[in-house]
Amino acid sequence: MRIGITGATGLIGGALASELAGRGHDVVALTRRAGAPGGLPAGVGSAQWNPDGDGADAGLVGVLEELDALVHLAGEPVGKRWTAARKRAIRTSRIGGTKTLVKALGAARTPPTRLLAASAVGYYGPCGDEELDEEAPPGTDFLGAVCTEWEDAAAGARQAGIETVAMRIGVVLSPRGGALATMLPPFRMGVGGRVGSGRQWMPWIHLADVAAAMVHLLDVPAGSLDPVYNLTAPNPVTNADFTSALGKALRRPTIFPVPGFGMRLAFGEMAGALLLSGQRVVPRRLLASGFEFRHPDIGPALMDLVGN
Numbered sequence: 001m002r003i004g005i006t007g008a009t010g011l012i013g014g015a016l017a018s019e020l021a022g023r024g025h026d027v028v029a030l031t032r033r034a035g036a037p038g039g040l041p042a043g044v045g046s047a048q049w050n051p052d053g054d055g056a057d058a059g060l061v062g063v064l065e066e067l068d069a070l071v072h073l074a075g076e077p078v079g080k081r082w083t084a085a086r087k088r089a090i091r092t093s094r095i096g097g098t099k100t101l102v103k104a105l106g107a108a109r110t111p112p113t114r115l116l117a118a119s120a121v122g123y124y125g126p127c128g129d130e131e132l133d134e135e136a137p138p139g140t141d142f143l144g145a146v147c148t149e150w151e152d153a154a155a156g157a158r159q160a161g162i163e164t165v166a167m168r169i170g171v172v173l174s175p176r177g178g179a180l181a182t183m184l185p186p187f188r189m190g191v192g193g194r195v196g197s198g199r200q201w202m203p204w205i206h207l208a209d210v211a212a213a214m215v216h217l218l219d220v221p222a223g224s225l226d227p228v229y230n231l232t233a234p235n236p237v238t239n240a241d242f243t244s245a246l247g248k249a250l251r252r253p254t255i256f257p258v259p260g261f262g263m264r265l266a267f268g269e270m271a272g273a274l275l276l277s278g279q280r281v282v283p284r285r286l287l288a289s290g291f292e293f294r295h296p297d298i299g300p301a302l303m304d305l306v307g308n
């Protein structure tokens, strides 16, 4: 298959591009960057697109017409302090970028048959201890609203006859980027610890499993996909359990809790949404569709990623 990936220069997209190219697929990275971006896996081609464009761009339409499937992952990073400008970029890069793609897909004479579009577990908002499958309602906070609009924008591709799936991705664990890479320096120095009460849930997933789950969703026979899948490990953990598993994997103590007010001071609103609250998400539909996780439990997953 010929598969396009927006955001292939990022953490998840890079792992997915590598996995697909390794399976013999023809992979095209759709990137904002001019020329061939560095760091793409061997054998992966590239094409430029403008997420802020109007979607009528003949070059983009032409690229999409050549694809069998499209995986849309691009978006402004979320895990930094949310200034007003960053909140605008988080929202517009996702909703505007997705609308651009959907318009171009609508203009394509032979569009790809399947679109896998990123969303996030932030869709559910902060939910305490309640177990959440794909039927749970959206949150009313900033991320809940952004994810809802993001998924709605992607769903527009169905009008062009494209089988479209929203992937509510959990906290992707990799030492190369994202939340775990940020946590590693203090934990490696032995000054890491739980955040706030430690009771908040962490809907984590190993980078290899998130890429494998996307490959699985590309492989499922046409017409049999649900509109939404949670991409999280089947066994979410609390922040306290995650902290203790990370300490064990690194063979370091984890006795320095980080108070919630300190996180709020350092990271503002983002801390409340991403670090001090969480969701107990379960991947009911992935499991029902026969997907087998290589890393279902946090202890072995962290040993695999960063174990000493």
Ligand SMILES: NC(=O)c1ccc[n+]([C@@H]2O[C@H](COP(=O)([O-])OP(=O)(O)OC[C@H]3O[C@@H](n4cnc5c(N)ncnc54)[C@H](OP(=O)(O)O)[C@@H]3O)[C@@H](O)[C@H]2O)c1
Pocket: 006, 007, 008, 009, 010, 011, 012, 013, 030, 031, 032, 033, 037, 051, 073, 074, 075, 076, 077, 078, 089, 093, 097, 118, 119, 120, 121, 169, 170, 171, 172, 173, 177, 178, 179
């Ligand atoms: N990592 C996680 O834990 C996690 C969890 C839940 C959901 N997600 C979602 O999954 C997607 C991929 O995540 P990731 O961690 O791989 O992201 P990432 O490493 O930050 O990469 C995202 C890619 O998006 C493009 N991008 C960055 N800023 C952009 C902007 N302002 N407008 C348009 N495109 C922009 C970039 O590609 P180019 O420069 O090549 O255009 C970048 O390589 C994101 O949408 C993210 O919200 C990730």
